[in-house]
Amino acid sequence: MLKRIASWLCCLVLLLSCAGGPSSATVDKTPARPGATAPALQLPPLTLTLWHPWSGRKEQALDALARSFEQLHPEIRIRLEAHPVASLVHDYAAVAADAGGPQLLLLRGRYVGELALSQHLLPLDTVVPTPTLTLLLPAALANGQVNGHPYGMPLSLDALVFWYDRRMLTRQPASLMDLFAAPGATVTSTVAPDATTTATPQPSIKLAYHLSLVTTLPYLYALDGRLQNASDGVALGTTMRPAAVHWLSALQDLMAQPQVRASDDLALVDRALQIGHAWSAIDWSYQGSEYESVWGKDAIGVAGLLPATTGGKAPPTMVAADVLSVNPVTNAEQRMAAYSFVRYALSEEAQTNLAKIAGVVPANSRAKVDAATHALRAAINTAVPEPTTLDSRSWAILNDMVQNVLTGNAVPEQALDAATAQLQPAH
Structure with a gap:
């Protein structure tokens, strides 16, 4: 009897030794490095959607601006979505009222008031540092304000000016x-x-x-x-x-x-x-290329609006800005990323590239521009913004x-x- 029990015990020991546990030859006994941590989890980039009405060269410039921002902020992606200018504001107001819509919106400043009073835009009082604000054309900055508070920051501006053919x-x-x-x-x-x-x-x-x-x-x-x-x-x-x-x-x-x-x-x-x-026309500054094609580049003259009568009071230059706004329907992370994009869009680098690619008048006075845009800037003397409260x-x-x-x-x-x-x- 004792011999049979001993035989069973020997078999049991043999089976356990072959049951698949790691042998001493395969176990890595190298001690862990001091301070070593587990590999960090790679999170996908945060994507912000920007609705805009731009097309052609202006849309290309906006895309270049977004990609430059992404290079500086690889954790953020900017997705551009073009909308017809005639329906942009109405479409945005509809989705914002249902707590939806894009995180960023590019629109003409005259529409800011209606959206801000409906609480569809965030106030941007503390988003842009004061040194940058002082570089922006005051009328363009005012075109994004309602009751003294900014709800849109000017990306570019358009001005009503006097064009004339210097040959005539x-x-x-x-x-x-x-x-x-x-x-x-x-x-x-x-x-x-x-x-x-x-x-x-x-x-x-x-x-x-x-x-x-x-x-x-x-x-x-x-x-x-x-x-x-x-x-x-x-x-x-x-x-x-x-x-x-x-x-x-x-x-x-x-x-x-x-x-x-x-x-x-x-x-x-x-x-x-x-x-x-x-011989001449009163028209918006963005039409400069059209006058160049009709009169020739060397024949174009541009000035502020003429007074009605000699010696009379000159009318102010009307400025219409395209402004960047932020949707209140954003979480804290989206909001901070959107603010970063707004600040970058107003920088000298971004504004210079915008003017170069799109041919627009940049809002930042430090942006480097060509001779034609410089002449337009000079024509914008006593400027007033389009009304924003209607x-x-x-x-x-x-x-x-x-x-x-x-x-x-x-x-x-x-x-x-x-x-x-x-x-x-x-x-």
């Missing part, structure tokens, strides 16, 4: 009346009316001017008028009524001037420019007011009274 105007006119009094001339159109006729000499056009609410506002300001003021929201119909009537009447007179193509029909104004009839409905009402006067559907007083009544807050 050897000196800059002192005023619009000085321009209209210049000796007339005829030009030969390079575009024949149709295939069966030849081009014939036609009177030159001394000024081409697309008339709209925003493009003519500087001339209201030159009359010390405003759309709104602090004491009453509808200043046009009350304290500013005399200036507003004068302004609207002057637009009618401008349309009646001989050798002036001033109209609310953009296609009509554009055609006069494209066939080379116009909502979409108010813009539409005021645009209709100007349109009704220009088309002859109403005299200035009637159009002004109708707009004032519609702008009154409901009681």
Whole structure:
């Protein structure tokens, strides 16, 4: 019996020795290095989405800006998403109201007020350091502010300026009346009316001017008028009524001037420019390449807006900025990353590259620019921002007011009274 038990025990020991436990020959007995830690877990980059309305060279410049930022911040990715300019603000407001949407938004400053008052944009008071803010054109910075607080930081700016062909105007006119009094001339159109006729000499056009609410506002300001003021929201119909009537009447007179193509029909104004009839134009600064193609690079002159009469008050330059804003629907990590992108976008390096690739006027005064952009900067002397406190409905009402006067559907007083009544807050 004892022999049988001993035999079983020997078999059990033999089985245990072969059961698969590591042998002493295969166990790594090397002691761990002092201070050694486990390999760090590699987290995927944080992705921020930026909605924008840019296309062409401007979109290419924005993409280059985003990739340069990623090189400095490899833990962050910027995903660009283009949206039609006509629907950008409406689409963003809709998704932001449902606690969604992109983390970053690039939009025209005039729309900041409506979105900020709806709490769809974050205030950016402490995001950008003061030394950087002092380098930004004040009017461009103001175009992203509402009630003194910034809700958008200007990436680039557009300005309403006076373009002229220096071959036809050897000196800059002192005023619009000085321009209209210049000796007339005829030009030969390079575009024949149709295939069966030849081009014939036609009177030159001394000024081409697309008339709209925003493009003519500087001339209201030159009359010390405003759309709104602090004491009453509808200043046009009350304290500013005399200036507003004068302004609207002057637009009618401008349309009646001989050798002036001033109209609310953009296609009509554009055609006069494209066939080379116009000596000068009041237009936005981003159109510089168009005038270069029509008049030639060496013939372009640019200046601030001319006063209506010689010796009269010069209108301020209207500045419209494209501003970067941040969606409140962001977590802390996304918010800090978005703020970093905004700061980089305003830097001298980023602004210089933006101007070089897109041909825009950068908001940072330290950005290096070419001669043409430098001339535009010089033309932006006494600049004012587009209004930011009007909502979409108010813009539409005021645009209709100007349109009704220009088309002859109403005299200035009637159009002004109708707009004032519609702008009154409901009681």
